[in-house]
Amino acid sequence: MAQQEVQNGGAEKVASAGAVTFTAVKPQLLVEAPKANDAVQFYKAAFGAEEVGRSLHPKRKAEQETPLVLSAELQLGGFTIFVSDLPVDSATAGKTAGGAVVLCLETDEVEAAIAKAVAAGAVAEGEVVEGEGACCVGRVGKVKDPYGFLWSICSSGKKCASAEAEAVA
Amino acid sequence: MAQQEVQNGGAEKVASAGAVTFTAVKPQLLVEAPKANDAVQFYKAAFGAEEVGRSLHPKRKAEQETPLVLSAELQLGGFTIFVSDLPVDSATAGKTAGGAVVLCLETDEVEAAIAKAVAAGAVAEGEVVEGEGACCVGRVGKVKDPYGFLWSICSSGKKCASAEAEAVA
Numbered sequence: 001m002a003q004q005e006v007q008n009g010g011a012e013k014v015a016s017a018g019a020v021t022f023t024a025v026k027p028q029l030l031v032e033a034p035k036a037n038d039a040v041q042f043y044k045a046a047f048g049a050e051e052v053g054r055s056l057h058p059k060r061k062a063e064q065e066t067p068l069v070l071s072a073e074l075q076l077g078g079f080t081i082f083v084s085d086l087p088v089d090s091a092t093a094g095k096t097a098g099g100a101v102v103l104c105l106e107t108d109e110v111e112a113a114i115a116k117a118v119a120a121g122a123v124a125e126g127e128v129v130e131g132e133g134a135c136c137v138g139r140v141g142k143v144k145d146p147y148g149f150l151w152s153i154c155s156s157g158k159k160c161a162s163a164e165a166e167a168v169a
Numbered sequence: 170m171a172q173q174e175v176q177n178g179g180a181e182k183v184a185s186a187g188a189v190t191f192t193a194v195k196p197q198l199l200v201e202a203p204k205a206n207d208a209v210q211f212y213k214a215a216f217g218a219e220e221v222g223r224s225l226h227p228k229r230k231a232e233q234e235t236p237l238v239l240s241a242e243l244q245l246g247g248f249t250i251f252v253s254d255l256p257v258d259s260a261t262a263g264k265t266a267g268g269a270v271v272l273c274l275e276t277d278e279v280e281a282a283i284a285k286a287v288a289a290g291a292v293a294e295g296e297v298v299e300g301e302g303a304c305c306v307g308r309v310g311k312v313k314d315p316y317g318f319l320w321s322i323c324s325s326g327k328k329c330a331s332a333e334a335e336a337v338a
């Protein structure tokens with residue numbers, strides 16, 4: 001029923017809205033303020049992320065010694081992630097709004113990557129397993145970082161089975 | 170203090186773990202089972218996502234008419250996202266484990282993208298604003314999808330101010 005509505009409504013509006021082109025998908029991690037800067041340092045140490053830009057919260061610059069991070073832009077594996085302070089007054093909205101998202105990091109060095117993340121302060125969740133996991137078939141382990149985010153560290157270049165996708169498409 | 174520990178611990182272990190190379194960061198959206206398939210249909214209608222692969226939960230294939238989705242691989246703006254059913258027995262773990270993540274979608278057609286997503290069943294959160302937002306400077310609006318995930322639809326090609334990043338690096 002809900003799916004039917006989506007399909008009908010979607011098809012009707014696609015014509016009026018035209019084709020929309022997206023150029024990127026970039027995860028933004030909302031960190032309890034004012035820990036975004038700590039989180040950025042952690043992602044540098046744990047994953048070798050590189051900070052390429054940062055904007056500060058304009059309303060907080062003059063009021064606090066530690067200005068809140070509106071958005072820190074990190075490069076990681078050729079991809080972009082943003083890290084932002086979630087101000088306390090919007091913390092409830094942010095926590096309840098988001099569904100659960102796991103960030104899959106692809107690498108050929110799964111064990112070494114997990115060891116490095118754990119050394120930097122992440123907590124391993126379970127063992128490294130073969131054959132099932134978030135990022136489809138392959139070797140995968142999970143870590144939870146000190147800011148509450150879950151990362152799947154998985155072997156790169158593995159794809160979902162496309163045959164099954166065709167069967168259900 | 171915590172940051173100090175991370176830096177010391179990180180630097181020490183980097184040498185032993187060596188440099189780890191990541192090749193990709195891919196968000197995985199955990200959807201309350203068995204709604205992952207509905208969510209995939211929604212992302213096709215709302216964002217024009219293309220499903221390129223799907224794997225089903227091996228333990229559920231024979232037990233249920235609607236097998237759970239272990240991972241559906243979607244292409245969106247040249248990026249990959251995964252959509253997975255979160256089985257009920259792990260729902261609590263998944264919900265509490267993840268920090269809040271917003272998915273930033275870059276496009277030159279912010280208003281049209283939001284209209285199309287809303288037509289497909291998303292709910293707009295606030296107005297489109299200029300000059301501040303999740304994905305740094307630019308035009309940005311937010312929608313919440315029927316599965317609880319927050320998307321920032323923002324104008325593409327905008328960067329964080331790098332001067333500020335240098336000042337705090």
